[in-house]
Amino acid sequence: MLESTPTALGRTIVLTAPTARAEIGTVAAVLRSSTVADVAVTEFVPETGPPPLGCGIVLAPWPNRVRDARWTLDGVEQRLDITEPARANAIHGLLRNTEYVVRDRSTESVTLAALIPPQHGWPFLLDTTVRYTLRPDGLAVTHGATNHSQRPAPWAVGAHPYLRVGDFPIEDLILTAHAGTAYAVDDRKNPTGEHPVDGTPNDLRAGVRVGDLDLDTAYGAVRPVDGVAARLAAPDGSTVDLLLPEDWGHLQVFTPRNFPRDGGVGLAVAVEPMSASPDALNSGVGLRWLAPGESVESTWALRYTP
Secondary structure (H helix, E strand, C coil), rough: CCCCCCEECCCCEECCCCEEEEEEEEEEEEEEEEEEEEEECEECCCCCCHHHHHHEEECCCCCEEEHHHHHCCCCEEEECCCCCCCCCCEEEEEECCCEEEEEEEEEEEEEEEEEEEEECCCCCCEEEEEEEEEECCCCEEEEEEECCCCEEEEEEECCCCEEECCCCCCHHHHHCCCCCEEEECCCCCEEEEEECCCCCCCCCCCEEEECCCCCCCEEEEEEEEECCEEEEEECCCCCEEEEECCCCEEEEECCCCEEEEECCEECCCCEECCCCCCCCCCCCCCEEECCCCCCEEEEEEEECCC
16 A cells, blocks of 8 residues: 655555565655565665665666766766765766656556656656566566657666665675676776776675675676576575666675664665666766657566575
8 A cells, every 4th residue: 555644755655465575665766675475685774764875766867976967968068966965976866855656556566657857967858667566586676768858868777775685694695796897986986997807806706705895886797697687695595686687787786884774783785786887978888868759668676585
């Protein structure tokens, strides 16, 4: 049901199925929780304030950062609002404080919609959607956009889930990510180059214990194996997989030690699917240009295997 009382996360939508459950907040279309057979596969987002460290939010019409909040369109500099003041960048798109509206829903699925109107540094009109659908083993998330502008419009999207495998300590989970490159960054977290991960601490292809990681790193050349782009594995062999479409070639992996949980702070691991690279409005890597009237949809998913 859609709860009537608003909170800092908007209004909460609860999806239920025989084996899976999810809670969605209407602000930033935030994924508040996702469970399979009562096993948590994402961190819980409380309703008492903004999602901590971006937990669970949708990143559109670009993920990650835009350097200096500036980019160039047809030879004209565009100046976005600075939304990361400490680093003078624009971060995670234009919808992280927007309340979505419910366009369609059932017991096991909900479609949320938000308009991105023309604004500072963004002379386009996009209608965007996010559809959450329960699967027997997890959750599918479908992002959509339609360009209502009179000119082609850029589009990229991402999400910011923090993953877990039930109550197992985050430190003891093994993270595998099928990514062949990683982005070096400057002191403002802006990319300075893309490099092969071979022989570096950024190489997660063979699996690394999360407690041994200290990452806030964007990855490229993501090549899913049987659909799996990244996997968290618990000591008992149970896993949570991030499933990506072939054309989503980027991930961000973030392992903060100050994630708020249970009245304190601790280690968490965000594995963020991204359809484009960091600073994509400037680099163009992974960016899709939608013709006037064109629509696009793509789906990623979380899967729990006991």
